[in-house]
Amino acid sequence: MSLEIITENRCFEGRQLRFRHRAETLDCDMHGAIYLPPQAAREPVPLLYWLSGLTCTDENFVQKAGAQRYAAEHGVAIVAPDTSPRGDDVPDDPEGSWDLGLGAGFYLNASQDPWQRHYRMYDYITDELPELLPEAFPVDPERSSIFGHSMGGHGALVIALHNPARYASVSAFAPIVAPTRCPWGEKAFSHYLGPDREAWKAYDSCELIAAGAPQLPMLIDQGEADNFLESQLKTELLEQACQENSYEATIRRHPGYDHSYYFIASFVGSHIGFHARALEQAAG
Numbered sequence: 001m002s003l004e005i006i007t008e009n010r011c012f013e014g015r016q017l018r019f020r021h022r023a024e025t026l027d028c029d030m031h032g033a034i035y036l037p038p039q040a041a042r043e044p045v046p047l048l049y050w051l052s053g054l055t056c057t058d059e060n061f062v063q064k065a066g067a068q069r070y071a072a073e074h075g076v077a078i079v080a081p082d083t084s085p086r087g088d089d090v091p092d093d094p095e096g097s098w099d100l101g102l103g104a105g106f107y108l109n110a111s112q113d114p115w116q117r118h119y120r121m122y123d124y125i126t127d128e129l130p131e132l133l134p135e136a137f138p139v140d141p142e143r144s145s146i147f148g149h150s151m152g153g154h155g156a157l158v159i160a161l162h163n164p165a166r167y168a169s170v171s172a173f174a175p176i177v178a179p180t181r182c183p184w185g186e187k188a189f190s191h192y193l194g195p196d197r198e199a200w201k202a203y204d205s206c207e208l209i210a211a212g213a214p215q216l217p218m219l220i221d222q223g224e225a226d227n228f229l230e231s232q233l234k235t236e237l238l239e240q241a242c243q244e245n246s247y248e249a250t251i252r253r254h255p256g257y258d259h260s261y262y263f264i265a266s267f268v269g270s271h272i273g274f275h276a277r278a279l280e281q282a283a284g
């Protein structure tokens with residue numbers, strides 16, 4: 001199955017599209033969403049990847065963040081992939097929890113059974129989509145940036161830190177900054193990557209910064225009324241890693257904001273402006 005557009009809605013003079021395709025890296029059919037700003041009708045535009053959090057599909061961000069207005073203003077496309085492989089033959093957590101399996105791919109390549117056949121979200125985001133999307137849409141793969149929320153914030157940071165030449169900038173809302181040191185990450189990594197904690201470090205932003213990851217423009221927003229801040233997100237560990245390794249990042253804490261899309265909608269314009277400026281400078 002080649003890429004097929006299944007819905008289209010006009011939005012801020014651009015096009016909000018939902019598509020499906022056969023994902024070779026994940027060995028399953030996948031849905032995704034892409035917003036094309038009005039500028040894309042004339043020429044290829046820069047591409048911003050959005051990675052969503054636990055329990056999300058490609059639809060949460062598109063419907064709740066209000067990002068299209070800012071993408072149209074700055075002339076950037078935004079692609080929102082799903083958060084895990086999908087389908088009847090894709091394994092899920094046998095206990096049915098929402099933080100492992102379907103909707104919880106953690107943007108890594110699993111090395112353990114039964115996960116390793118389908119759970120290859122790292123390759124899907126870094127290899128398959130960058131090849132597929134410019135074939136199907138007027139987007140310029142040479143001008144890309146990446147952002148995300150919670151588990152998707154972790155994914156965006158890890159992917160950008162591993163590939164600093166491929167993304168002009170990275171930003172995150174309430175990211176899981178140290179998955180090797182929080183219950184969500186420890187549970188997922190022990191299933192997907194096995195018991196060897198050394199192997200986990202490749203998917204931990206704080207570890208990558210401590211290991212000397214090259215600098216790229218980085219913006220983090222964190223709500224102080226976020227229920228997950230102390231137990232799972234641990235923003236202070238990223239602040240510490242950046243300080244200890246002289247890594248420049250703008251990390252903003254916002255009193256009163258929680259973990260929800262109300263928080264994301266409040267600052268998404270600022271993130272898209274940040275990426276648009278970095279993409280312009282990188283092109284420039």
Ligand SMILES: N[C@@H](CCC(=O)N[C@@H](CS)C(=O)NCC(=O)O)C(=O)O
Nearest residue numbers: 053054055056060098150151260261
């Ligand atoms: N289902 C979880 C919450 C999971 C959650 O907050 N997911 C975030 C990402 S980590 C999200 O974006 N949820 C979807 C939404 O708000 O539309 C719970 O019951 O506490």
